[in-house]
Amino acid sequence: MKNWSFVFSLLLAIPTLAQVKIAGSVTDTKGEALPGVSVFLKDTYSGASTNEKGEYRFTATEKGSQMLVVSMVGYKEVQQPVQLDQETVIVSVTLEEAINRLEGVTITAGSFEASDGKKSVMLKPLDIVTTASAVGDLAGAINTLPGTQKNGESGRLFVRGGASNEARLFIDGLYVQNPFQLSAPNLPTRTRFSPFIFKGTNFSTGGYSAEYGQALSSTLVLNTIDYPARTQTDLSLLSVGGSLSHTQHSERTSVTADASYFNLAPYYGLISQNVRWTKPPVSADGSLHLRQKVGKQGLLKVYSLISTAQSALYQPDPANIDRERSVALNNRYVHLNSSYRDALSANWWLKAGLAYSFLNDQTQLAPAQIGRKERSLHGKLTLVNQVSQNISLNMGAELIASGYRQHYRDSAAASPKTALFSENLAGAFIEADVYVTPKLVARIGSRTEYSTLLQRGNWSPRINLAYKTGLYSQVSLAYGSFYQSPENDLLIRSSRLDFERANHFILNFQRVRQKQVLRVETYYKQYEHLVKFDKAGSRRYDNNGYGYAQGVDLFWRDTKTWRGTDYWVSYSFIDTKRNYRDLSALQTPSFASAHNLSIVFKRFIAPLKSQVGFTNSVTSGRPYSDPNVSEGEMRKTPVYHDLSVNWSYLHRSNIILYASVSNVTGRKNTFGYLYNPTPDETGIYRRREIGQGATRFVFVGLLVTFSTDKTANQLNNL
Known part of the structure; x- marks a missing residue:
């Protein structure tokens, strides 16, 4: 929130x-x-x-x-x-020419980059907060890009046939554990971090750099703003809460402090909900962001976030969907991220970082009580060397120390059952960018890891090739092996497992000219060593699972054709199947749909001092298993369709009024079904739909900015 x-x-x-x-x-x-x-x-x-x-x-x-x-x-x-x-x-x-006039050839296979210095900018923070369907959420905006899968009951990232845990998030190169907020089962969540603190994103749908690991499907790399431009104070008054932020800026030191409080009870009292809440979501958080210049070129950045959230509601009981059970959630979260970079010489750069995450979740699924604590400490050291005009090296080493503890009670009077484990994951990587010819560049890398919990290691080769086919176009090829430790809920049951693995093959074409971007990408992913177990819940876990994903992604963005207008269209087709977890044969996962289409439109109307926009998302039905039909026969949910609109009005240069409405047509979207575990007297397994928490979401807010910056004062007087 x-x-x-x-x-x-x-x-x-x-x-x-x-x-x-x-x-x-x-x-x-x-x-x-x-x-x-x-x-x-x-x-x-x-x-x-x-x-x-x-x-x-x-x-x-x-x-x-x-x-x-x-x-x-x-x-x-x-x-x-x-x-x-x-x-x-x-x-x-x-x-002045630096490297043989390379005419802009860049590595693009599988990657959407967004930073000020890139020729091809795909998503900026401004894109994220002005995308109608996203409501300022990182994952919400990225879900309008090709390769992603809409999943309305979770709100998380599902990329190219991969589950949500296979997409990992990094801030300033460091791993973020549990980047999504607290959420009840079958209700969407949001990322914990504001896009306002980032200068750009690098979203990789596959074939990503050897610098990053532990992600079978994709990485979302976020880079925080290096140095704010001025001292200012922001006050936000929202229909669901509010926040206060202040940045104190000087020549060499900048400090930003932020506090937020959200309570959805008043909103839920006005807008009808499809969920019976006993305690609507309430959250409070605070963050502190320090930037300190060191020497001539050094920069130290420290970011910290502390948050707490609670909610309670009634949901269908999986044991009998005609009854409801109470669900109560309590969450505390801490994240600390510190990074430092500096020039060691004219050709050598040092980057170092340390990140810590802590999560404490308490969930009551009456009468049962479940608690979990997770911690993660990530240390990383990277060296970058410009060997020559044609070759640059990126190399480093890292250590992730993590721990997981879970306790369970059948009831408040029962004795708790506790399980725990810890893992130290050591990794090292080296990667070279080689400009082979004026039109050909290669990125060749390798990564290795070792887990003390699994007592196994892995080795991952990575290679990317890009060739300039014309003044504005290029083709790219990518291949790589990617490993990931099994999920915590599997490791808590068995540590005698191996890394899961995916091999990526990607072919990309891109054309960028005068604020117009066209991308076409086809890919094939081969899954190996996925974790399997039987439906009876035996203690036998192994890595005999396998699968594949293949498809094509299309992306078109245009900010040129109509003045003041920015729009993009993305479409993805995917064919994916897996035989893993408790499945007995290859089948399409329940979170994957074959067709995904998003159209995002934004237009600034100068006479009205307003920006208007809409997002139209359409997704084909997802497969689900119906116990009322023959075993192995899969059915599909109805087509998902959401049309969201937003409007921003600049009353003055420092006062903004914003409003957005999701699903304006009021369509009843269904994401799946809950079935009773036993049939009724007629032999039918009864079911309930898994749908939206509310038909629409209406959001209104006001922002006022105060600044001591001379430029801002001049704007305020307009």
């Missing part, structure tokens, strides 16, 4: 009437125009790419002294100070 307060913070980046026009041209040392060059203001989201004539043009709300960054792969980056004190600023730049 915390993320909702930041839906408004980034909306300040929506264009206002007080803008500076920045234009110019970019050429090489021979005076030839360079198309496809990224030109942007450092630490902002204002920028553009040069056209075929090497010209660029964009508008910005920033004022005063700024740094203009001009970059393109194969050329030395230029950072040029500019003074934004006129209506129009003209800046022309000459780029």
Whole structure:
């Protein structure tokens, strides 16, 4: 729930009437125009790419002294100070060749990158908070990209036939344990972290870097903002709560403190719910973010988050769906992330980090009581070396020490049953980017890991190739082996297991020209050593499971055709089957649907000082097993359809009113069914639908920003 307060913070980046026009041209040392060059203001989201004539043009709300960054792969980056004190600023730049004029060839297979310095920007934080269906949630926005699977009853990430636990999240290169908030069974959750603290994302649907491991399907790598631009205070008043945030900025030190409180009881009292709540969700959290410049180029970043949440409701009893049982949840969570980077010399960079996560969940499924505690400590050291103009190395080592403890009571009077384990996972990696020719680049890497709990090791080769096929297009190939330890609920029952494994094969085509992006990607994934056990619940667990996933993903984004309009269309087709867990044969998992389509549209209407948008999501039915039909026969749920809309109004440059409505058509979406374990007197297994917690979700909020920055004060006086 915390993320909702930041839906408004980034909306300040929506264009206002007080803008500076920045234009110019970019050429090489021979005076030839360079198309496809990224030109942007450092630490902002204002920028553009040069056209075929090497010209660029964009508008910005920033004022005063700024740094203009001009970059393109194969050329030395230029950072040029500019003074934004006129209506129009003209800046022309000459780029010096760095690596044989590579014409922008980049590694893209399986990866959607979003950072200020990338030529092909897929998702920025502003995209996340202004996507209608996301309501400021990271996973919600990423679920509009190809390769993802809509899962309305969980809200988590399901990527290319992989379960939600097979997608891992990293902040500043460090593993985040339990990144999703507390949620009752069959009700959606949200990520714990606000998009406001991140400068960009790298979402990999497969074939990801050797630097990261323990993810069979995908990685979501989030990089926090290096250094805020000014001192400011943000106050958010929301229909479900509120938050207060303050950033204190100086030349070498920046501190941001944030506190939030959310209580959905008043909202649920006004809007009809499909769930019988006895205690609607209540949560409170606080965070502290420190950035400290060290020496000439060093930067230390420390981020901490503490949160607590409670809720209680009635849900169908799995033992008899005609009855309801009470469900009560209590959650406490702590996350600490610290990272440091510095230049050791002209060609060597050091990156080091330490992250700690702690979770304490108490769940009452009347009359049973379940508790779990999880902890994780991740230490990582990375060295980056620019060996030559054509070769760069990325190498490092890491250690993840984790522990899991679970206790269970059949009733309040029963004696607790406790189970626990701990695991130390050591890993090392090395990866090289090699510019073979002016149009061919290769990323070749290797990763190795060893688990003290499993008493086994693994070795993962990774390779990516990218070839420039034209001025604006390229093709990429990727292959890699990826390992992951079994889930905690399996390891708590048996530690005599092996790593699960997936082999990825990816072919990608991408064309980027003048704010238009086209991506087509096909892939094949082979699953091996998946954990299996029988339906009778025996103590025999092994790694004899297997499966596959194959499909094609399409993505089109256009911010050029209509001025002030940004839209993207993503479509995925997947064919996937597994024989794992308690299954007796290959079959499509219940979370996977063959077809997924998302259309996201956003338009800024200057005369109304408003941005409007919608997200239309359509997903084909998902398979489920019906005990009333012959064994092995699978049925499918109805088609999922959600049309969500949002609106943002800039009353003044520092005051924003925001509203959004999900599922405006009121469609009754069904995600699956709960069946009674025994038939009734007529021999029929009765069932209940697993549906939405509410037909629609309506959200309204107001953000007011106060700043001591001179530029902000000028905007406030408009």
